[in-house]
Amino acid sequence: MLMTNHSGITIHRQPACRIGFAPLTFVVAILCCFSLHSVGLRAQDEKPDSKSTEELGATEKETASGSHQKSKAANSDASKVKDDVEDSSQEDGPAEDAKPTLAIVGATVHTLGPKGTLRDATILISGDRITEVSTTAVVPEDVKTVQAAGMTITPGLIDAGSRLWLTSAAANSTASDASLNVLDGVDPFDEQWHEVIRHGVTSVYVQPGERGTLGGYGAVLSVVPGDEGPKVHKSLAAVQASIGIGASTNQARKQQVDRTIKLLKDAKQYQEKWDKYNAYKKKQDEAKKAAAKKGGKGKSEEKKGKKEGNESEKTAKQSTGPTDPRAAAIVRLRMRRMAEATKKPGEKASESAGKTKDKSGASGKEEKPPEKPDVEPAKERLAKVVSGEIPIRLEINTSDDAYYAKLLMKEFEDLQVVFTGLANLRSSKKLIQDMNAPVVLGPWLRLEGNYSADPNSSDEWTESFADYDGALVISSGGTNSRSSRLLRAHVGNAIAAGVANETALKAVTINAARVLGVDATIGSIEAGKRADIVGFYGSATDASAPVSLVVSGGEIHLDGSKLADAGQALEDSVSEPGLDEDWGLLDGPLPNRFVIRTNNYLTRDGSTVTQTLLVDSENGTVQELGDGEAQNDSVSGVNVGDAWVTPGLISSHATLGLERLIDPRLSDATYVVAGDGVTSDFEGESQLVESGLLRVLLSPSSRNTLSGCSSLIRIGAVEQVVERVAAVKFTMSAGARSADRFPSSLAGQSQLIRESLNGKLLDTRLFIPEAVQRRLAQQRIELLQAVGRGETPALIHASTDADIRAALDLVEEKQLTAWLSGAEQLEPFTERLKALKVGVVARPIRVADYDWYAKDLAGASSAGVPVYFAGENAEQLRLTAALAVESGMDPKQALAGLCYGPLAGIEKDTELPADLVIWSRSPLDLAARPLCVLVEGQVKLFDTDAASDSTGVGE
Numbered sequence: 001m002l003m004t005n006h007s008g009i010t011i012h013r014q015p016a017c018r019i020g021f022a023p024l025t026f027v028v029a030i031l032c033c034f035s036l037h038s039v040g041l042r043a044q045d046e047k048p049d050s051k052s053t054e055e056l057g058a059t060e061k062e063t064a065s066g067s068h069q070k071s072k073a074a075n076s077d078a079s080k081v082k083d084d085v086e087d088s089s090q091e092d093g094p095a096e097d098a099k100p101t102l103a104i105v106g107a108t109v110h111t112l113g114p115k116g117t118l119r120d121a122t123i124l125i126s127g128d129r130i131t132e133v134s135t136t137a138v139v140p141e142d143v144k145t146v147q148a149a150g151m152t153i154t155p156g157l158i159d160a161g162s163r164l165w166l167t168s169a170a171a172n173s174t175a176s177d178a179s180l181n182v183l184d185g186v187d188p189f190d191e192q193w194h195e196v197i198r199h200g201v202t203s204v205y206v207q208p209g210e211r212g213t214l215g216g217y218g219a220v221l222s223v224v225p226g227d228e229g230p231k232v233h234k235s236l237a238a239v240q241a242s243i244g245i246g247a248s249t250n251q252a253r254k255q256q257v258d259r260t261i262k263l264l265k266d267a268k269q270y271q272e273k274w275d276k277y278n279a280y281k282k283k284q285d286e287a288k289k290a291a292a293k294k295g296g297k298g299k300s301e302e303k304k305g306k307k308e309g310n311e312s313e314k315t316a317k318q319s320t321g322p323t324d325p326r327a328a329a330i331v332r333l334r335m336r337r338m339a340e341a342t343k344k345p346g347e348k349a350s351e352s353a354g355k356t357k358d359k360s361g362a363s364g365k366e367e368k369p370p371e372k373p374d375v376e377p378a379k380e381r382l383a384k385v386v387s388g389e390i391p392i393r394l395e396i397n398t399s400d401d402a403y404y405a406k407l408l409m410k411e412f413e414d415l416q417v418v419f420t421g422l423a424n425l426r427s428s429k430k431l432i433q434d435m436n437a438p439v440v441l442g443p444w445l446r447l448e449g450n451y452s453a454d455p456n457s458s459d460e461w462t463e464s465f466a467d468y469d470g471a472l473v474i475s476s477g478g479t480n481s482r483s484s485r486l487l488r489a490h491v492g493n494a495i496a497a498g499v500a501n502e503t504a505l506k507a508v509t510i511n512a513a514r515v516l517g518v519d520a521t522i523g524s525i526e527a528g529k530r531a532d533i534v535g536f537y538g539s540a541t542d543a544s545a546p547v548s549l550v551v552s553g554g555e556i557h558l559d560g561s562k563l564a565d566a567g568q569a570l571e572d573s574v575s576e577p578g579l580d581e582d583w584g585l586l587d588g589p590l591p592n593r594f595v596i597r598t599n600n601y602l603t604r605d606g607s608t609v610t611q612t613l614l615v616d617s618e619n620g621t622v623q624e625l626g627d628g629e630a631q632n633d634s635v636s637g638v639n640v641g642d643a644w645v646t647p648g649l650i651s652s653h654a655t656l657g658l659e660r661l662i663d664p665r666l667s668d669a670t671y672v673v674a675g676d677g678v679t680s681d682f683e684g685e686s687q688l689v690e691s692g693l694l695r696v697l698l699s700p701s702s703r704n705t706l707s708g709c710s711s712l713i714r715i716g717a718v719e720q721v722v723e724r725v726a727a728v729k730f731t732m733s734a735g736a737r738s739a740d741r742f743p744s745s746l747a748g749q750s751q752l753i754r755e756s757l758n759g760k761l762l763d764t765r766l767f768i769p770e771a772v773q774r775r776l777a778q779q780r781i782e783l784l785q786a787v788g789r790g791e792t793p794a795l796i797h798a799s800t801d802a803d804i805r806a807a808l809d810l811v812e813e814k815q816l817t818a819w820l821s822g823a824e825q826l827e828p829f830t831e832r833l834k835a836l837k838v839g840v841v842a843r844p845i846r847v848a849d850y851d852w853y854a855k856d857l858a859g860a861s862s863a864g865v866p867v868y869f870a871g872e873n874a875e876q877l878r879l880t881a882a883l884a885v886e887s888g889m890d891p892k893q894a895l896a897g898l899c900y901g902p903l904a905g906i907e908k909d910t911e912l913p914a915d916l917v918i919w920s921r922s923p924l925d926l927a928a929r930p931l932c933v934l935v936e937g938q939v940k941l942f943d944t945d946a947a948s949d950s951t952g953v954g955e
Contacts, residue, residue: 180216
């Protein structure tokens with residue numbers, strides 16, 4: 001019948017008399033589809049057992065995939081499963097005959113693999129894979145080649161504790177039920193990777209916030225992104241966990257552990273249910289296969305019945321048409337015959353599937369099939385943690401934490417635990433050592449002020465794990481997305497604390513890769529592995545050695561081969577000391593006079609010379625002996641060989657925590673002299689001495705515009721103050737501006753300083769007699785007049801561009817001798833600083849700094865601007881200097897600023913104070929440590945362990 005719809009289109013409609021068979025056909029079709037769909041659902045719902053996916057057959061792999069696909073639809077509250085993310089550890093390497101696309105030739109290569117260290121080696125790369133590394137490789141003519149002579153080549157560095165690529169919310173998110181997946185918090189548009197890759201770090205491990213008792217899953221990412229964000233080397237690389245974080249009592253710790261144990265037990269039971277269900281399904285499948293094999297005849301009859309049924313149905317359709325009522329009866333008859341063909345004699349159809357046979361062949365009781373469990377992705381992942389397929393990254397810090405960690409491992413014997421934290425183990429050191437589990441230690445820099453940081457943690461770590469039999473991994477323990485760029489600085493501090501060079505290098509390459517489960521792809525330089533390669537001019541573990549080459553995935557991201565000259569200078573500076581048998585002279589009562597001979601004595605211009613020093617321990621002086629000067633043979637001496645001897649470090653701006661004593665909170669505090677607030681044996685003095693920091697330009701804080709007078713002091717000396725008024729400090733930054741007092745603006749600060757230099761002073765708020773006021777005013781006028789005449793330097797603290805511009809205007813107008821401190825950037829002012837002969841006191845490097853700050857310091861120094869270093873401790877001073885040298889600053893200029901500072905001219909006498917530090921290597925190398933410290937000719941530190949330190953890999 002033809003009908004026309006509302007649109008005028010002709011359509012067909014079935015007559016009413018012909019609809020009788022249509023419902024039957026539809027029902028049969030639905031039954032067939034339901035039968036096939038049921039088979040498909042069973043395949044999807046079968047969950048793999050606890051074996052790894054690689055050990056399963058093709059069917060089980062499809063089963064696991066199907067289980068995940070259904071679980072994502074059925075569990076909207078569960079975290080998204082990331083198994084669909086590419087895992088580069090499963091990628092195949094290039095074909096053996098693949099044509100190279102890049103060659104690196106002539107370098108010293110530390111492969112960190114079976115081939116060890118190769119000299120004058122060649123690395124061939126095809127695409128993103130290494131095809132060959134050897135000393136005999138032939139480079140095709142048309143292949144791009146990097147001439148790496150003089151470079152030290154290592155695998156790309158791996159930071160096993162980073163925040164790169166994470167949003168701030170993701171980096172701090174925590175949980176207690178393992179519900180988080182760090183890949184859900186990745187920001188694919190993050191640009192911070194540029195700052196990290198320049199420092200040789202090519203891969204990072206990231207995870208949810210550390211405070212969660214069982215937070216979620218971490219991943220290993222490439223630093224260099226692909227087209228859609230960071231490349232994932234491995235998802236579900238570990239699950240974050242902790243014990244004791246935020247718990248002040250053992251009861252709270254027990255509650256944390258009990259909660260974790262319950263979650264893991266539930267996951268284990270979940271896995272057992274699936275194992276039981278899959279075992280039953282497997283048994284049923286095997287029974288069906290066996291029955292089909294034995295009943296071959298029945299099977300043939302079944303096929304014959306199906307064929308006959310199909311032919312009869314076809315005949316019925318042709319003879320009777322779709323409305324014939326016998327069609328349904330024919331279908332039912334054929335289905336009954338098919339069932340009877342598979343039924344065993346004497347057995348009812350309803351019993352054939354539910355009966356089992358015992359060994360004697362007698363009929364047994366009906367077996368109740370196990371109930372199919374619900375798919376729960378969270379428990380599915382945790383089951384892999386229980387079985388050891390996914391490691392648990394467990395942070396503990398105290399002895400109590402270690403005790404509960406042992407209980408957890410005893411409860412689940414297959415757990416693969418990786419320990420982190422470990423800052424205050426005390427009596428539990430041996431407990432952790434005996435477990436022999438991998439440990440990830442960091443941060444090693446104090447400037448990473450996260451909640452678990454402990455000033456003494458590095459010493460405790462090396463005492464417990466320097467000779468650890470398990471795998472040791474060093475991480476930045478990052479608190480910032482750019483923290484990973486300082487990974488080599490953490491490595492240097494670890495070596496200075498006692499970790500061997502070779503162990504430290506492995507800790508950020510092959511050992512890190514093994515602990516993270518990606519050693520099949522990265523971590524060493526071997527054929528077939530991903531081409532993540534880094535080159536250095538100098539030691540790989542020296543943070544001041546420039547990064548000369550970075551290759552990630554076969555692509556060059558940094559080629560600094562033109563830095564060869566600077567690199568050679570650094571390479572010469574990392575030699576280890578060769579101490580003779582007279583070294584023991586310094587370990588005991590000293591004679592009144594003795595000599596120290598060294599091949600590396602640091603002079604005022606930053607160069608090193610062979611020098612003999614005559615130390616008068618009775619008078620606390622030292623004299624530099626010339627080549628022609630005679631030496632009394634009766635004077636005892638010690639030859640320290642290639643060990644470095646310096647006057648110690650100098651901080652060109654520090655308060656040493658004395659702000660409260662020397663900060664009156666007055667706009668005009670000119671009368672304040674910082675040196676007057678120093679006390680003997682102040683808090684932290686011994687730590688400063690032992691770190692090699694022996695002189696400080698002690699300054700008032702930067703909260704008053706006319707801040708006061710800076711004093712040059714000697715740390716650890718009896719007579720601490722060398723120069724009471726070494727400089728007068730002015731502050732032209734926001735910290736000294738206040739709405740409730742004058743000045744409240746930069747213009748007001750400039751006016752106040754100008755008027756003070758012209759002799760006009762503010763009225764004091766102090767309630768003191770008028771005669772005393774006049775005397776103080778006269779002293780202030782005399783001080784400021786000395787500054788105006790250029791006799792006393794002005795130390796001007798300025799931060800922003802506007803601050804710096806106003807400060808330089810003041811210097812130019814008043815013709816001041818000045819140093820600039822606190823500047824955030826220097827590049828726009830380099831030429832003017834040079835023209836006005838203004839020195840720069842570099843503020844300490846911060847974690848959040850970008851590389852351009854260190855580059856500004858290097859650029860200013862190269863332009864002829866003197867650069868000095870500020871800091872409250874030796875770590876800040878040395879780190880800033882090291883990164884400036886890495887960015888291109890002349891090592892000599894850096895050493896002069898680090899060890900002599902702006903006041904080198906004060907000490908011009910032939911006999912100098914006998915304040916000396918003997919270093920294991922250049923103090924620019926953070927791996928160096930003081931072997932011996934003398935103050936006024938008396939030994940304050942003698943480290944026999946450091947003295948016997950030897951050169952390791954990476955030198």
